[in-house]
Amino acid sequence: MATPSVAPQPSAPVPRRGNPLRRRTDALRFWVRVIFAAALGIAVALTVLLGLHLYADGRAQAARQAAGLHRVDAVAATQPVSAGVDTWIATLTWTDNGRSHREQAPVPPATAPGDHVTVWVNSQEVPQPDPIPAVQSAGSAATYSLAIFSGAVLLLSGGYAYTRHRIDTSAWKSWENEWAKVEPEWTHRH
Template identity: 30%
Template sequence: MSTQSLSPVARLVRRVFHGRNPLTRASDRVESTVFVVAVLLALLGVPIAAAIGSEVHARESAVSADQMAGRHQVKAILLQDSAPGAANGVTGLAVRASWVAPDGTRHEGEVSAAHDLAAGAAVPVWIDGSGAVTSPPLTPDGAVITAIGLAGSLWLGLVCVLCSAYLTTVHLARRGNARRWAAEWAEVEPRWTRRIP
């Protein structure tokens, strides 16, 4: 049966598992071994990455719960106009404002505001337990995304390393085969091409 009539899976199996084929070179067996080991390590990496992702999720969920309990969103009232508008409403300008914390204490400081807002405009800000402006809390969804992202990145990194190792093995094996073929041809070619008198 010709290799052309085989399915892609059958061709892959035949390429990886050479059996007792007398034409199989040592370099072919090395390539096959590296391929099989790389696939097994990639499969073994799935539960390991999942376990790491689970640990990260547990840790990030605790951080999220702590931040959600300790941070509050309040309205800050601008005490001055924000800069006029070349940046199409992009936030990030530091503007003086005041706000009231959940315990009733009044605070003043700089908050991030969009362009073209007049003094007296209200902007939402997150504050911590002391009433200072802080970043938004990590949400439970954010904890899940962080865990999945880290686990996926670890596994993809492992796959990239394994693919590089396999491709390097193939490259070195083919270079070695080409060198051996050139050396053998250099030995045989003069006898084949010698002119008969």
């Protein structure tokens, strides 16, 4: 068997424009995919920015909350009692600025009399809720961002599916019209 003098060449790629088999709907499908991908990318970027903004806002709120407070080391004087869902209160005693204080404040449920507990108090030495922890700010920001992103993906996917359906319907209608013209010639039914 003789070897060919010229190596076989792959066929040239079909040009996008001027291809008689490429229809207008093919180009529309391509651009709809590009727009959908770009919109998803924008949604990701905006969601990340929203999450960062919500986290920064949560941290600023915690800083404002902690601005007029200071921590004291208190000792539980009584056994904690339930004061609602996941809230336990005990009488605490502490000394601050040379003065002795005795107040009720939220404590962990496992606190026993004599245990040391850290309490946030205001300038009047009244116990206040702890400032919002960074983990809670991050969790809230992530939850809201994920919910917004999920909604955006749902909306964009619905729009993409609807647009593709309309394009496909148009393509089928065009195909049926062209087939109605060509079929009599191919089947020799005039």
